[in-house]
Amino acid sequence: MPYDYDVLIVGAGPAGTACALGLAGSGLRVGLLDKAQFPRDKVCGDAIPSPALKALTRLNPAWAAELRELTAGYRTDMRTSRLVSPAGTGVSVHWQAPAFNSPRLQFDDALLTLVRRHTATDIRENSAVKTVTADAQGVTVQLADGASLTARLVVGCDGAHSAVARALAPAPLDRTRHCAAVRAYFEEVDDVPATTSDFLFLGRYRAGYCWVFPVGAGRFNVGFGMLSSDVARQKLDLKLVLQELLATHPHLVPRFTRARQLTPIQGFGLPLGGSARPLTGPRALLCGDAAALIDPLQGHGIDTAVISGLLAADHAARCCAADAFGPEALAPYAAAVQRRLGRDLARRYRLMRLLARAPWLVEGAFRAAQWPPLRRVLVRAMA
């Protein structure tokens, strides 16, 4: 069968671009589709975790350096996290590993620029996938504009509402393994050192937190997220909760008196990792949010998206070399993700549930963290 592509990657966020970069020089015909035209926004906290940068540096140090250059005007390096407990106890944690905050509008565009510059990937923007079918012969992807594309293997990197996952590896929505979060951009926020991210934990809204992250150019990403099952049980409107926090929380009120809101409050879902969700389907590998790989404790998923995208690239190349796309050929990808990410995500999910059930433990941890040697132990357990 004459295929359009050997590997067709759906979604050009961190997972999809990492997968395309991982396939650079493989000699395979690689397609990368996205429904959006870049640069495009993605509702996020914009904190780029250090494991994402480490994974890209390991892949190619020059590309990682280029990513820093491309985001230079839209980035703030992160050195410190300030955490405030529900009772108001504060802890500051200083980080050695390089990490930065950068609006996804620019960060994801920079990743796609690397794909454009350094790979032969056929990039198709404004290409929304409507349906995906697979059989022994190959995969067919039907686009909303009526076009249809074929491939030997599809890599689903199309985020929390993945069309690829829905079609080839469906899993029911479990609200106890899913977060909802909202965010808006502000400027003129007071008392935020440029290299410091703030996390506020709240007694009323457990298994979640409010954040204030500087993202460069005098802007701040301000948001709030919590477990979707709790949102449903408490019948919360998270946009109203964020507005109320900014107007009433004793740590936020003095800092937001001069602040100007630049964008409307927008929300999006976070499929949490640590579940038994299938990571493969017929001729399909899933990565990032499509595979539900978000850290349940801290809510970051850019790092696991990049890492799973790179693992998928490696396994896609092996499947193509062996011309083997059956379940036994795809299973090593799921095993690799489980080894690299899955076990840790499952541990962190259990820890998140424990802390949500035992607020006294959260308070105790904050008090214990006032003592530097214990703080180091706690930070190691949570980081």
Ligand SMILES: Cc1cc2nc3c(=O)[nH]c(=O)nc-3n(C[C@H](O)[C@H](O)[C@H](O)COP(=O)(O)OP(=O)(O)OC[C@H]3O[C@@H](n4cnc5c(N)ncnc54)[C@H](O)[C@@H]3O)c2cc1C
């Ligand atoms: C409010 C909020 C705050 C967050 N804060 C952080 C944070 O600070 N740090 C962090 O690390 N993580 C954070 N996350 C999680 C992070 O945003 C995701 O884990 C990350 O974006 C996953 O990357 P991805 O490539 O898997 O998916 P995405 O970034 O969602 O990319 C998916 C791509 O697929 C495209 N697509 C979707 N459907 C189709 C289709 N049918 N056809 C074609 N293309 C399609 C989309 O346009 C998009 O470009 C946050 C999430 C939320 C909701």
